[in-house]
Amino acid sequence: MKQNLKRRAVLAGAGAALATPALLSRVNAAEVTLRLHSMLPAPAPMNSQFFVPWADEIREASNGAIDVQLFPSMQLGGKPPQLPDQVRQGICDISWTLPVYTPDRFPIAETLALPFMVTNAEKTSVVMHTLMDEFGQDDYAGIKTLAFHTHDGGKLHTRNGLIQTADDLRGLKLRAPNQATGKMLELLGAETVFFPVTEMVVGLSSGVIDGCCLPYEIVPAFKLQELTGFTSAPAPASRGLYANTFAMLMNQAAYEGMSDDLRGVIDAHSGAALSQRIGRQFDEFETRGKAAVEAQGNTIGEIAAEEIAAWREIAEPVHAEWIEKLNGFDHDGAAVLARANELLDAG
DSSP: OHHHHHHHHHHHHHHHHHSOHHHHTTTTOOOEEEEEEOSSOTTSHIIIIIIHHHHHHHHHHTTTSEEEEEEOTTTTSSOGGGHHHHHHHTSSSEEEEOGGGSTTSSHHHHGGGSTTOOSOHHHHHHHHHHHHHHHOTTTTTTEEEEEEEEOSOOEEEESSSOOOSGGGGTTOEEEOSSHHHHHHHHHTTOEEEOOOGGGHHHHHHTTSOSEEEEOGGGHHHHTGGGTOOEEEEEOTTSOOSOOOEEEEEEEHHHHHTSOHHHHHHHHHTSSHHHHHHHHHHHHHHHHHHHHHHHHTTOEEEEEOHHHHHHHHHHTHHHHHHHHHHHHHTTSOHHHHHHHHHHHHHOO
16 A cells, blocks of 8 residues: 555656646646537547547646537537638637538648548558648648548448449449549449538438448448448558548637647647547547448458559549649649659658
8 A cells, every 4th residue: 555655656746747837836727728629429439539538638738727628519509611710710729620521722631632542541641741731831821730630541331232343333322522532433433422421321311322432430420330231442552542631720819828838738739740640540440440340240342453443543534633723722733742642652
């Protein structure tokens, strides 16, 4: 018992030694409350397994001075495409957003959402952060950016039958995850619709769509394994079909209104390291999501590498169109795409 008490005292002393004098004076005194707005339901892995622990880390690092409160399922009102404006306007202090929900507004941040621009979530998240540092500084002018990341490559989840060739897509009505991937699926013969992932259950259960293109990680949160019976994934070592990109944003005034030491806590828990961490965590979510599909007894099939190579050729006009779009935003579109591919292909 005495040894345990002594050990606790040593640990407490070590923690105190790491804290700045300013933070030590704030023990258990919540001075700042930050409202974090999320589109996903509370049980979703991004909320329960990332945001909740991250908020706890912020609270601990600030000795209780910063309290991050999570509001899942759009509890502060509005719809997912409004999240960037909500954080800019101060309706919330932090938000987690998908650039593709506001097409063409954040062009560099959207770039890695093109077809076949993903390896795995961790590496692609690092690539995205680098790309934003090098080309995307104007995308979020006036907003404090905390992290950028992607999920793992999407899979095709369908109600009836595996997708293994382009012929299998013909005539199917699929929910596309973004406009660029939707164009690619249409070139392959599918009919596509686009709406936020939060409306996925209604679309599948009502028969409005025959399937969707999503990573495994989101499947359990919406019980999509119960609404689809088949999953088709690219062969290993192929680029993924797509990955949506994400931005974790903070209201600039909320950040600047904090004291230097509290801003330091936010800085220490954001940036490139956080982007990589979220990506790595999404790779873990992917493994768990696949397990849920397998446990349901659904059929999982593989799209051969040769077929994926053919699909990449078919998708080339989508990339060419994006280059022209970036040019219209005063970027060198070809240079942006070339740099993204260079980073993705690097060992």
